[in-house]
Amino acid sequence: MRFCDVFNQYLNMLKISYPAFAQYTGMSVSSVRRYKIGESEPAADSEQLRKIAGGIYRLAQEQQMPLKENEILAELQNTLKNHLSIDYSAYTANLNMLLRQMEIRVTVLAKALSFDPSYISKILSGQRKPAHIDEFTKSVGAFVSRNCADETHIRHLAALVGCDEADLDNPRERCSAIVSWLGTNTEKDSSPISGFLDKMDAFRLDDFIQAIHFDDIRLPTVPFQLPGTKNYYGIHEMMESELDFMKATVVSKSMKDCILYSDMPMEEMAKDPDFPKKWMFGRAMMLKKGLHLHIIHDVNRPFHEMMLGLESYIPMYMTGQISPYYLPVSQGGVFTHLLNVSGAAALEGNAITGHQASGKYTLYKSKDDVQHFRTRAIHLLKKAEPLMDIYRSDRKEEFHAQIEQLRAEGDRYVVNCSLPLFTISPELLEQILSRVALKDSEKEQIRRYCAGYLSMAEKLLTGSRVTLVLPKLSEEQFKKTPLNLALSELFIETDVPYLYEEYRAHLEQTCDFARACPNLNLEFDVKPPFRNISYTVVANRHVVVSKNKYPAIHFVIHHRKMVQAFQNFIPPVDDL
Secondary structure (H helix, E strand, O other): OOHHHHHHHHHHHHOOOHHHHHHHHOOOHHHHHHHHHOOEOOOOOOHHHHHHHHHHHHHHHHOOOOOOHHHHHHHHHHHHOOOOOOEHHHHHHHHHHHHHHOOOOHHHHHHHHOOOHHHHHHHHHOOOOOOOHHHHHHHHHHHHHHHOOOHHHHHHHHHHHOOOHHHHOOHHHHHHHHHHHHOOOOOOOOOHHHHHHHHHHHOOHHHHHHHOOHHHOOOOOOOOOOOOEEEEEHHHHHHHHHHHHHHHHHHOOOOOOEEEEEOOOOHHHHOOOOHHHHHHHHHHHHHHHOOOEEEEEOOOOOHHHHHHHHHHHHHHHOOOOEEEEEOOOOOOOOEEEEEEEOOOOEEEEEEEOOEEEEEEEEEEOOHHHHHHHHHHHHHHHHHOEEOEEEEOHHHHHHHHHHHHHHOOOOOEEEEOOOOOHHHOOHHHHHHHHOOOOOOHHHHHHHHHHHHHHHHHHHHHOOOOOEEEEEEOOOHHHHHHOOOEOOOHHHOOOOOOEOOHHHHHHHHHHHHHHHHOOOOEEEEEEOOOOOOOEEEEEEOOOEEEEEEOOOOOEEEEEOOHHHHHHHHHOOOOOEEO
């Protein structure tokens, strides 16, 4: 018998509900409920199990039932022998992350385990629980350990389960590590997207410019003297080479775009406390000069690491002078590489994987060498795919064309930091516009936008389903963090705030609109995590992240791992 079966027998015998039992033992109601329905099991040697056994014993004593505490504990422990201690919500979160990190498709796993893909999908979403979770988990572990055995996969797996790569040398060790990790009651942070959005939400370009004294940066005018070719050996000189490349680029007269690629590990360079500051300042000088940077990111590493790297680029992304890319095929293997090219210099280097300190970088400044490496960099860029498209006000028309194309792609999940303008009545809109300090041309632009947005939304909702998550604030919450009209698509940086009565009126108009539209599903977040960020998952293929101001900017994300992470990053909601 399973733990939940024996536990329920005791509850029935004692004629006590699980909430009353939780209160009696001082346990949380949610924990006792999960034990009752079989979603979770306490560890055989845990304090939780002793609380349960002790509670059953004391209740039995009160009802004069001849039960012994040690026998109750032994019976409960017997159901847990050779079983994983499962908190099912943590289990499904970790299982989803495992498949994402190892890039395993549901259909492939289902075929290997002889299950229907829809059944695996329901397990991953938490809608179903495997009948024999121990056997299922071991089967997953065995499949992953056999099919993810190259160096890159092992590195990703070690980072995920929290062990050394040397501990995963053979399939048996990998399988054991996976089973143990999946069976823990601790959920790995499954939302690296959260840090990315948090930083974007709080980011103010003016504050960043002031913090790094960007406006005070004076580009050097004295020619930077380096030989036509210079070699660099070892970590210290490699760091020097990257700074020399940026100096040579900044002092030159060339305004050609730069192409930058590296899959070199940064851990050793990051140990020098001064290098990251100098490196960031060098990038800032390149942007100050007005150069456009095409950066090919190394995404073939653990997803958390990739997102942390992207977080560090957010200040530069916000300038609109960065185009990020990635290579769809993993370049991991024996060698690691670097190739940076501007109009004035080229920096090329390589090392044996795991032995960066014995690598070599070479800086080239001669016209022929720079052209040679620029041609190579252009070829490399053609093999890359956009990681995301970034739109500021200078690319407004391109952004609107992109959005129009995405609107034809199907169902979507939308998390808004404000209310949708397609549901606001013309009368309420005029009431708001009448008291704000905007140019007449901007007010007319907003009116046209709202009318066109309504027409677009009605057309979209005839053939696509839309789930819309909205902030539902009390008056006290609203006073602390008042909402503004959602004008990011217009790139209007001026706040157009609601009064609380106007917000409530617009919220009710939105609810009325949804009641009349079966394809629009409203959900409400009473504690919205972001004030300036909204995002839309489009047909499970793209994500549009929009920031209202500081500055108004939009990221259209294409990378599959990032899209999947957004699909799994769903804030807590309260149904209407």
